[in-house]
Amino acid sequence: MRQFFFALFQSGHKQILPGFRFSITATLLWTGFLIVFPLSTLLIKPWQDGFGTMLSALHDGRMFAALWFSFSCAILAAICNIPFGLMLAWALVRAQLPGQRIADALIDLPLALPTAVTGITLATLYSTHGWLGAPLSQLGITASYGRLGVILALMFVGLPFVVRAVEPVLRTLPHDLEEAAMLLGASPRQIFMRVILTPLLPALITGFGLSFARGIGEYGSVIFIAGNQPFKSEIAPLLIVVRLQEFDYTGATAVALILLAISLLALFLVGLIHRRFSLWNEPA
C-alpha cells in the first residue's frame, strides 16, 4: 500500500504509470472534498455568528481547562510511549523470540480495536475494584477517573505509532555500525547513545508526533476512564459533545478550531524538526 503511494508520487512518468492524469485528478478531488473542504468550513463557520460571540466563546475557562487537560495528558502519554515503543521495536527487530509474529500482530491491535471497547476494558481494569486498580488503590494510587487513567488510555492507543515508526528504521540500521563503534573503543552506553539512538531520532519524533496528535483527539477510549468533571478531568473532545448537546454550536466549533490549530501546529513542528535531522539522508 505504502509502496504504491510512493510509486504514484515519485515516478510521475506517463510511460511507466498508465492513467497518471486520471489518478492525479482523483487524488486531488479526493483530498479536496474529504480533507480541505471540511477543514475550511471549520475555519469559516465559527465567525458567522459574529466576531463578538466567537471571541466570548473563546474566553471560556472551562474550555481552557479541558484543552490543557487534553494537551498535557497527550504530551505525557506520547513522552512515555517513546521508551516503551523503542523497546518494543527493538525486541521485534533484534530478539529472536518464540511467538514474535503474534506479538507483531498484537501491536497493531489498539489501532484496529473499536475505541469504545478499549475504553470499557481499561475502565474496568483500572477502576478501584478492577484487577489492576484494586492493588494500585491499596498503594494509594487512584488510576481511574483522573489524569493517570487518561494517560494510560492514551499510551495504549498511541503506542503502535511509535513502534511502527521506529521499527523499519531500526531494521535497516546495519549491524556493522555497532561493530565499527565497538572496535573504535566505544562502551555499550556510548554505542547506544551515539550510534543507535541518534539515527533513530527522526523516527522517534515522527512516532511522538503521531502519538501526540492521536492523543489530543482521542475520545472513545478515554471518556470511560476519565472522570469527566468540568475543570478537573474533562477532555476537550468531550467538551465539544457537551456543547453540541447544549445547542451551543459556537462554543463547540471554538473548541474544534483550537484543537485543529494544535494538531496542525504539532504536525508542522514535527515536520520542521524532522527535516533538520534528516539532513544526513540527502544523497548528492
Place this chain on the structure above:
Amino acid sequence: MSIEICDLVRHASDSRQVLLDHVSLEVPKGYFVALIGPSGAGKTTLLRAIAGLDPYDSGTISLDGRIVTDIQARAGKMGFVFQHYALFPHMSVAKNIAFGLNILPARSRPSRKEIAARVQELLDLMQIPDLGNAYPARLSGGQKQRVALARALATHPQVLLLDEPFGALDPIVRRSIRGWLRDLHDRLGLTTVLVTHDQEEALDVADRVVIMQEGRIVQNASPQCLDSHPATEFVMEFLGESVSFSGVIHNGQMIPDEKTAFPFAVPDSWENGPIIAMIRPYEINLLPPDRQTDEQTNRQIVKIEAIPRGFRNGYRHYTIQLKERTIPFFVAQDAEIPTQPNGVLVGIGLDVSRARLFRPNI
C-alpha cells in the same frame, strides 16, 4: 605490532560445520598480508576473529606476544575497515573520523583543537581535504572507502584489518586505491591484513599471501614463491588460468597421457608413479614443425593447430584443439613466431616442461 594466531578452531553455531579448522598464522610486524580464497573459505571469519568481533571455540590470538581475548583489549590498537564501510550515516565525515577520539574518557581525550587538527591531517592524508562537512550519503564509493580508512586510523592503530575493502569499487578506482593503500602501509609502518577474493589484487599488493580453503590455510608464501611452488592443485588453479596434463613419471621422465604433449625430464627426487602436471597457458611452448625431435623419439607426427582468439595484457591468445579437449595457449605479443596467413600457428607438439607437478590424491 605482530599478530600470532595459534590453532584457532571455530564451528558454526547451529551445525557441526567447521568454519576455522586449526588455523595458525603469524603476521610479523610491518608485513602486508593478504588472505585469499573462494567464498566460504573462512577468510572473513578469520579476520573477524583477529578483530575480536567473532568468538572462537579454541586457540589463541596474541598481539606482540600477549594473548588478547576481549574486544576492549584491542580497541584503538586495531583499525578495521568493513566491506560496506559502516560509516555512521548521521555524522559528518569529520565526526565519523573523530569518533574514536571523541569517545575517549575525558582525561585521556585530546582537546577539541587537537582532534580537529588530527581530523584535518587524516583528510589530507586520504587526499580528500575538503570533505570534512559532507555526510556519508553524498560520497562516492572511493571517497567512503577513504573516510572509513581515515576513521580506522584516527587512534594511531598499529594494525590495520581490511575486509574486502575494494569489493564495491569500479576497476580503475580499485587499482589506484590499491597502490595508494600499499604506499600508506609503508609510510605509517602498519601491519596490515587484507581479505580479498581477487588473487590479482593480493599478488599485487601483499608481502605474503595466505590462501584459504574450507577453513584451513592451504599455503602461506610470498607472491613469487606462490607462483613457482604452489602447494596444491587448488592453489595453482586459484591463482590463475592453468592447464593440467595427467601422466606418469618413469625413470626421471614425465610422460603425459596425451601424446601431443612431449615427455620432459623431472628432478630425480620424483619417484615413479602417476602425476599431474599443471602449467600456465603462457608457459606452454608450441614446437614448430621443423624440429626433428619426432625422429629421435620415434613418434608419429601429429600436426596441431593453434587458432587465434585475440589479444589481452600483452599476450596473443590461442586455443589448441587436442583429442578430447580444447586448451588455452598464450604467446607474448612481441614474440617472433612464423604464422600462417590466416593467423593460425602450426606445430607438432607441446613443450610443457615448465609445469608444476602434483601427486594426484587417491
